[in-house]
Amino acid sequence: MRDLLKSAAALMLLALPANAQDAITLGMVLEPPNLDPTGGAAAATDEVVYANVFEGLTRFGPNGTIEPALAERWDVEQDGRVYVFHLHDNVTFHDGAGFDAGDVVFTLDRARAADSTNAQKVLFQGIETVEAVDPLTVRVTLTAPDGNFPFKMAWGDAVMLDPASVADIATRPVGTGPFRFDQWVQGDRIVLRAFDGYWGDKPALGSATFRIISDPSAAFAAMMSGDVDAFPNFPAPETLPQLQADPRFKVIIGTTEGETILAMNNARPPLDNIKVRQAIAHAINRQDIIDGAMFGYGTPIGSHFAPHHPDHVDLTGLSGFDPETSKALLAEAGTGPITLRLALPPPPYARRGGEIVQAQLAAVGITTQITNMEWAQWLETVFKGGDFDLTIISHTEPLDIDIYARPDYYFHYAKPDFVALMDRLQAAVTPEQRSDLYRQSQEMIAADFVNAFLFQLAKTGVADARIEGLWENAPTQANDLTKVRWVR
Structure with a gap:
């Protein structure tokens, strides 16, 4: 019996995780680089703090739906121009301070302030006023109707903050x-x-x-x-x-929301020439990169849009692998020999993918000089400073095609026609309108070969x-x- 009990005890210990239940x-x-999701662009920050340490008015569910969070519900008024959020009662910050409507006003005003360092400041630009109606009610008035506002409030960049501790948030x-x-x-x-x-x-x-x-x-x-x-x-x-x-x-x-791209600096010669960008796109064999860098895990993409989204348009054929076309386009561009700097951040998809891209571009006559960067260096030099020619990165933010309308964004596109498309998308409230504008936006950046679109990160x-x-x-x-x- 004693041996039997010992065996049972041993089995129970094996059934428990080694580091406690x-x-x-x-x-x-x-x-x-820091633990402030409202003050930087690093995905690694949200990987630690989103939904764990910080919460927003709304949140993303595991299937991508928008769910209530600190706001238990909200009302939509004036056809999407006014949102009234009703907050949960008895919510406290980790330092013991109570959470109420005043903290929402502080957070949203801080995010949209002139000196805000929020990497997604565009999420808040449509806000006209934020008012605390009472301690548990907040009225947000927008400059124009926006059917996507609850989605914007679910981002990690929109989590609610404690004013008393915000100085040490990083x-x-x-x-x-x-x-x-x-x-x-x-x-x-x-x-x-x-x-x-x-x-x-x-x-x-x-x-x-x-x-x-x-x-x-x-x-x-x-x-x-x-x-x-x-x-x-x-x-x-x-x-x-x-x-x-x-x-x-x-x-x-x-699946992820991570569009993995060979990003190009559209403001720097010779990449300001669409023929050169098109030549680079046609020199890339996406499947070789998926197989070689990701061991077969990944879905080819032809624009900056997740394939699992219902409004996705398959545009991979527009920039299909065709090295002979690449060579012809480079000849037409008349730039002569091209040498480009390829900056690679630490993720394996970038480091392994960069070596494959280097070989594929060499096959059409483009020389690349690889620089491996640590994450903080990449953020400072490439993302913030725009000092690069090419880089490989996964953009993991959801439905972020609007980044192509930002004039100071690191690949420097912001074509006026595209900016106008995003302005129309901002105001669109019906699903049909939004679907059509998403289709047009995908097609425009693909036709302009803004970047070489590689694969959706698995x-x-x-x-x-x-x-x-x-x-x-x-x-x-x-x-x-x-x-x-x-x-x-």
Whole structure:
């Protein structure tokens, strides 16, 4: 009997995760430059804090739908020009301060202020006034009707902030979410702990540790050894078949909003010549990049629009692989020998894809000089400074085709006709109107060969088989832990 009890106890221990039932360790490729989702463009920030530490008036659900968050409901008035948000009662920030309509006014006014550093400031430009009707009611009046306003309020850039702690938000974020910030050991890990005073459904997890593991081989080793319990965006897709065959793990394959592009600086010669950009696009074999850089995971795209979206138009044929056409276009452009700088950020899709792109462009007579950059350097030099010729990056924000209308955006397009399209889209409230404008916008940037559109980034995740609740798809860049739990 004693031996039987020992065996039963051993089986029970095996059934429990090695790091305790209420804790989880997740792997991440990129370390966030800061923990302020309202003050920068890094997707890695939202991967830690979205829906965990910070919440907005609305939020993205796991299937991409817009759900209530700090606003339990909202009314739409004047055909979409006025939105009245009704807030949940008894909500507190992690520092104990109460959340009310005044915090909404502060947050939205800060985001749209002249000196705002919000990377998605355009989300707030249509706001005319924000008024606290009473402590639990906020009226937002827009300059024009906008049927997409609840969608805009779901972005990580629109989360609600505590005025008293906002000065330290980059390193000690304070939100209203189910987890509070605990520790950041730079270069190694970020730790969150469940917030006892959370207003909503309490999470099953007591703590979450985000481990920074940028090397694909190290990521695989960490999964195999149990040092991490899950890697929602696993950087070593070549090892997925091995992990899938191991009963300790489950492989989670989904889709993302990540349009992966070979971005071109349209303001810099010779890339200001459409024939050169077109030649580059025709020199690219998308499937070779998907196979070589992503081991077959990814969907070819021909414009900046997710293939899973109902308004997607397949434009891959417009820029199909045709090296002879590329050579002819370069001859017509008359630029002579071309040497371009190719700046590559750390993600494996960029580093591995960059080497393939370099070889494909060399085959049509274009020389590229690769510079591997760390994430902070890429953000400062390429994204903010515009000091580049070519780069490879996944734009993981949802429905972000409007970035092509921004005059100061890093690839410098902002064609007046396209800006006018986005202005019409902003005002459109019917699904039919919006669908037609999305189609026109996809076709315009594809025909202008603004960038070379490569593939839609797949979400390849790996987790301990006993974990439930991780997102399969990525409607936004997030590791939402609100429904995650261990199953015995």
